[in-house]
Amino acid sequence: MKQLYKRYIDVVLKQSKNGSIEPLYVCWEDGRKYRIDRIISRERRASQVGGCGMRYVCLIGGQTRCIFLEKDRWFIESYQP
Numbered sequence: 429m430k431q432l433y434k435r436y437i438d439v440v441l442k443q444s445k446n447g448s449i450e451p452l453y454v455c456w457e458d459g460r461k462y463r464i465d466r467i468i469s470r471e472r473r474a475s476q477v478g479g480c481g482m483r484y485v486c487l488i489g490g491q492t493r494c495i496f497l498e499k500d501r502w503f504i505e506s507y508q509p
Contacts, residue, residue, distance in 0.1 A: 433505075433507070433509045434478060434505070437456065439452075450467065454488060468492065481496045
């Protein structure tokens with residue numbers, strides 16, 4: 429099985445007036461931006477790569493990916509360090 433890494437990312441999000449957060453895009457350092465097609469679930473969880481926070485299970489480009497809001501930073505579980 430491949431090893432997972434914690435990779436910090438930029439996220440474009442929508443924050444409503446009631447304080448709820450909805451991530452819209454995941455952005456890599458090289459400028460690539462991926463639209464989040466759908467949020468499947470949202471819950472407070474620990475990550476397989478260490479750390480914990482609000483986990484968003486998302487559909488991005490036909491793949492299910494987990495992104496986390498850990499305190500005030502976002503990360504994704506990635507197979508690339």
